[in-house]
Amino acid sequence: MKNATITALNHAMATRQPVAFAKNLSDGTEFLLPDPHAPEALNEAGRLALAADKSTTHVLGSESWFIEARNPAPRLVLVGAVHIAQALAPLASMSGFEVILIDPRQGFGNQERFPGANLVNDWPDEALNQLKPDMRTAVVTLTHDPKLDDPALDRALHSNAFYIGALGSRKTHAARLERLSALGHQAESLQRIRGPVGLDIGSVTTPEIALSIIAEIVAVRRGGSLGLRVK
Amino acid sequence: MIDVEDVLSIAASWHGAGEQVAIATVTETWGSSPRPAGSRMAVTTSGKMAGSVSGGCIEGAVAETAQQVMASGVPKLLSFGVTNERAWEVGLACGGKVQVFVEPLI
Structure with missing residues (x-):
């Protein structure tokens, strides 16, 4: 060579x-x-x-x-520079993903909390319009704040992202789906959102939750059986 | 292939520092094998190693061939397989096979 x-x-x-x-x-x-x-x-x-x-x-x-x-590395777009992102970002980058972190709140999304991270301090919908998620991109919302999560999920549903996940309980997720459906998203399209996000491995701690999320993303990307969700 | 180590960049930096380097690449796999095609390992004459081409079972043999390849300058294509009998004997059910291309970095 x-x-x-x-x-x-x-x-x-x-x-x-x-x-x-x-x-x-x-x-x-x-x-x-x-x-x-x-x-x-x-x-x-x-x-x-x-x-x-x-x-x-x-x-x-x-x-x-x-x-x-x-091929270029698959991308993982995280919305919310929160605690879980601090565990998920390094895990994802070790798994070969290029990680992009979106949070307009500079108190969360800053280099001190995420040294060396690819940070975007724009609103999630603007940031995702720029990033244009493709078939090699996963999008996961982590903020629990509808002001930030909803516009991100709306943009993600309009994209070809191979994985869309949203952190939050079943109850939170049901309310979220109602809001997104009011924005005109059909039930079939909303099924693309994995919520609660991640594989059911009984995660308790932050790194365990991060592990369940990256494991599900890998399962979907590689066509593993755990990537299929039975409703 | 995205890997834990960026083997090619490590190999290039060794080469840049004046070392003689060989690169081994998994070019084909059959059955169940631990590392996919495109997995790489780099070896220097001074004995440095980075990356891997299997779960650890053939690295020794590949490193040895790498030394010959660096001495001769001629690349080599190696095949490793586990026959079914041998697989049974050592308790491996996989019976996988891999082909590894070993070449000098020039």
């Missing part, structure tokens, strides 16, 4: 560019796909690997190529 390839891979990761790394397993030739200098069959294999988000060996003609899909 060339040192310059590592630099290029890191640059792609930092700029959220999807790339496929291709390695000829006989002579060691390598490409970062798409590359106009690479054979078209290789570029096509790179596109397919990225679409499937899967790395594996392909036989093209008489040669074996390892093709590694390097």
